[in-house]
Protein backbone atom coordinates (compact mmCIF):
# COMPACT_ATOMS: atom_id res chain seq x y z
CA UNK A 1 0.00 0.00 0.00
CA UNK A 2 1.51 3.30 -1.13
CA UNK A 3 2.12 5.91 1.59
CA UNK A 4 2.48 9.58 0.74
CA UNK A 5 4.63 11.67 3.06
CA UNK A 6 4.49 15.44 2.74
CA UNK A 7 7.91 17.06 3.10
CA UNK A 8 7.94 19.50 6.03
CA UNK A 9 9.85 22.78 6.28
CA UNK A 10 13.29 22.16 7.79
CA UNK A 11 13.42 24.14 11.02
CA UNK A 12 15.74 23.78 14.02
CA UNK A 13 12.82 23.02 16.33
CA UNK A 14 11.20 20.42 14.07
CA UNK A 15 14.52 18.69 13.38
CA UNK A 16 15.74 18.74 17.01
CA UNK A 17 14.86 15.05 17.68
CA UNK A 18 17.24 14.07 14.86
CA UNK A 19 20.07 16.59 15.03
CA UNK A 20 20.62 20.19 14.05
CA UNK A 21 19.93 22.51 11.16
CA UNK A 22 23.00 24.50 10.18
CA UNK A 23 21.83 28.00 9.36
CA UNK A 24 22.28 31.39 11.03
CA UNK A 25 20.60 32.13 14.35
CA UNK A 26 17.20 33.79 13.94
CA UNK A 27 16.22 36.93 15.81
CA UNK A 28 15.00 34.96 18.85
CA UNK A 29 18.21 32.91 19.06
CA UNK A 30 20.55 35.79 18.32
CA UNK A 31 21.94 37.13 21.58
CA UNK A 32 25.36 38.35 22.78
CA UNK A 33 26.31 34.83 23.92
CA UNK A 34 25.49 33.34 20.51
CA UNK A 35 26.67 35.91 18.02
CA UNK A 36 29.04 38.87 17.91
CA UNK A 37 30.67 41.16 15.39
CA UNK A 38 34.15 40.25 14.15
CA UNK A 39 36.52 41.38 11.38
CA UNK A 40 36.09 45.05 12.32
CA UNK A 41 32.35 44.81 11.77
CA UNK A 42 32.50 43.18 8.36
CA UNK A 43 31.17 39.89 9.69
CA UNK A 44 29.02 38.57 12.49
CA UNK A 45 30.04 35.24 14.02
CA UNK A 46 27.02 33.01 14.70
CA UNK A 47 28.87 30.83 17.12
CA UNK A 48 28.55 27.07 17.78
CA UNK A 49 25.40 26.49 15.71
CA UNK A 50 26.11 22.81 16.37
CA UNK A 51 28.91 20.56 17.59
CA UNK A 52 30.52 17.50 16.03
CA UNK A 53 30.70 14.39 18.18
CA UNK A 54 32.82 11.33 17.41
CA UNK A 55 33.89 8.25 19.29
CA UNK A 56 37.43 7.35 18.26
CA UNK A 57 38.86 8.14 14.86
CA UNK A 58 39.13 11.74 13.77
CA UNK A 59 36.78 14.35 12.32
CA UNK A 60 37.28 15.21 8.66
CA UNK A 61 35.84 16.98 5.66
CA UNK A 62 34.75 14.91 2.67
CA UNK A 63 32.89 15.75 -0.51
CA UNK A 64 30.05 13.54 -1.76
CA UNK A 65 29.76 14.09 -5.53
CA UNK A 66 26.05 13.23 -5.66
CA UNK A 67 23.73 12.34 -8.55
CA UNK A 68 20.35 14.04 -8.55
CA UNK A 69 17.25 12.05 -7.69
CA UNK A 70 14.36 12.36 -10.14
CA UNK A 71 10.81 12.59 -8.82
CA UNK A 72 8.99 10.56 -7.80
CA UNK A 73 11.78 9.81 -5.35
CA UNK A 74 12.03 6.17 -4.36
CA UNK A 75 13.54 5.29 -1.00
CA UNK A 76 15.91 2.35 -0.76
CA UNK A 77 17.75 2.17 2.56
CA UNK A 78 17.95 3.76 5.99
CA UNK A 79 21.21 3.89 7.87
CA UNK A 80 22.78 5.23 11.05
CA UNK A 81 26.27 6.00 12.30
CA UNK A 82 26.91 4.90 15.90
CA UNK A 83 30.31 6.55 16.31
CA UNK A 84 29.50 10.15 15.51
CA UNK A 85 27.50 12.90 13.93
CA UNK A 86 27.31 13.48 10.17
CA UNK A 87 26.77 16.92 8.64
CA UNK A 88 25.91 17.85 5.04
CA UNK A 89 26.11 21.15 3.17
CA UNK A 90 25.06 21.65 -0.44
CA UNK A 91 28.05 23.27 -2.17
CA UNK A 92 26.34 24.43 -5.33
CA UNK A 93 22.86 25.59 -4.53
CA UNK A 94 20.88 22.39 -4.73
CA UNK A 95 17.88 21.74 -2.54
CA UNK A 96 17.64 18.25 -1.06
CA UNK A 97 15.32 15.97 0.86
CA UNK A 98 16.05 14.67 4.36
CA UNK A 99 14.37 11.43 5.45
CA UNK A 100 14.87 10.46 9.09
CA UNK A 101 13.62 8.19 11.85
CA UNK A 102 14.34 8.32 15.58
CA UNK A 103 17.46 6.57 16.89
CA UNK A 104 16.83 3.08 18.21
CA UNK A 105 15.05 0.14 16.59
CA UNK A 106 14.88 0.19 12.80
CA UNK A 107 11.79 1.99 11.44
CA UNK A 108 8.92 -0.49 11.04
CA UNK A 109 6.91 1.37 8.38
CA UNK A 110 6.65 4.67 6.54
CA UNK A 111 4.75 5.97 9.56
CA UNK A 112 8.06 5.98 11.46
CA UNK A 113 9.68 8.29 8.89
CA UNK A 114 9.75 12.07 8.83
CA UNK A 115 10.60 13.96 5.63
CA UNK A 116 12.02 17.49 5.51
CA UNK A 117 12.69 19.74 2.54
CA UNK A 118 16.15 21.33 2.87
CA UNK A 119 16.67 24.53 0.91
CA UNK A 120 20.18 24.88 -0.46
CA UNK A 121 21.24 27.42 2.17
CA UNK A 122 20.42 24.97 4.96
CA UNK A 123 22.85 22.35 6.19
CA UNK A 124 21.89 19.42 8.41
CA UNK A 125 23.76 17.43 11.00
CA UNK A 126 22.44 14.01 12.07
CA UNK A 127 23.09 13.03 15.67
CA UNK A 128 24.86 9.71 16.15
CA UNK A 129 22.50 6.69 15.84
CA UNK A 130 19.77 8.67 14.04
CA UNK A 131 18.31 6.74 11.10
CA UNK A 132 18.53 8.63 7.81
CA UNK A 133 18.26 7.95 4.10
CA UNK A 134 21.41 8.65 2.04
CA UNK A 135 21.54 11.97 0.24
CA UNK A 136 18.55 12.88 -1.91
CA UNK A 137 19.68 15.83 -4.09
CA UNK A 138 16.95 17.47 -6.17
CA UNK A 139 17.12 18.77 -9.74
CA UNK A 140 20.88 18.68 -10.29
CA UNK A 141 23.96 16.63 -9.58
CA UNK A 142 25.58 18.31 -6.64
CA UNK A 143 28.66 18.30 -4.42
CA UNK A 144 27.92 18.08 -0.70
CA UNK A 145 30.51 18.98 1.91
CA UNK A 146 30.34 16.30 4.59
CA UNK A 147 31.81 16.57 8.07
CA UNK A 148 31.90 13.31 9.99
CA UNK A 149 34.13 10.74 11.69
CA UNK A 150 36.93 9.36 9.55
CA UNK A 151 39.70 6.75 10.06
CA UNK A 152 38.03 5.12 13.06
CA UNK A 153 37.67 1.51 14.18
CA UNK A 154 34.46 -0.47 13.84
CA UNK A 155 31.50 -0.30 11.47
CA UNK A 156 30.18 3.24 11.49
CA UNK A 157 27.43 2.69 8.92
CA UNK A 158 24.60 0.25 9.69
CA UNK A 159 21.98 -0.15 6.97
CA UNK A 160 18.35 -1.31 6.83
CA UNK A 161 16.75 -1.97 3.42
CA UNK A 162 13.40 -0.28 2.72
CA UNK A 163 13.41 -0.60 -1.07
CA UNK A 164 10.07 -2.39 -1.03
CA UNK A 165 8.29 0.31 0.97
CA UNK A 166 5.99 2.15 -1.40
CA UNK A 167 6.63 5.68 -0.15
CA UNK A 168 5.71 8.72 -2.23
CA UNK A 169 7.28 12.00 -1.10
CA UNK A 170 5.27 15.15 -1.81
CA UNK A 171 7.53 18.20 -2.05
CA UNK A 172 5.10 20.48 -3.89
CA UNK A 173 4.36 22.82 -0.97
CA UNK A 174 8.01 23.47 -0.18
CA UNK A 175 9.04 23.77 -3.84
CA UNK A 176 6.31 26.37 -4.32
CA UNK A 177 8.15 28.55 -1.79
CA UNK A 178 11.11 28.70 -4.20
CA UNK A 179 8.83 30.23 -6.82
CA UNK A 180 7.29 32.74 -4.39
Ligand SMILES: NC(=O)N[C@@H](O)C(=O)O
Nearest residue numbers: 079086132133134135157
Ligand atom coordinates in the same frame (compact mmCIF):
# COMPACT_ATOMS: atom_id res chain seq x y z
N1 LIG B 1 27.49 5.88 3.38
C1 LIG B 1 27.85 7.14 3.38
O1 LIG B 1 28.98 7.49 3.62
N2 LIG B 1 26.86 8.05 3.13
C2 LIG B 1 25.78 8.11 4.03
O2 LIG B 1 26.28 8.09 5.35
C3 LIG B 1 24.89 9.28 3.86
O3 LIG B 1 24.26 9.67 4.86
O4 LIG B 1 24.81 9.81 2.71
Ligand code: NI
Nearest residue numbers: 079081086132
Ligand atom coordinates in the same frame (compact mmCIF):
# COMPACT_ATOMS: atom_id res chain seq x y z
NI1 NI C 1 24.93 8.84 6.65
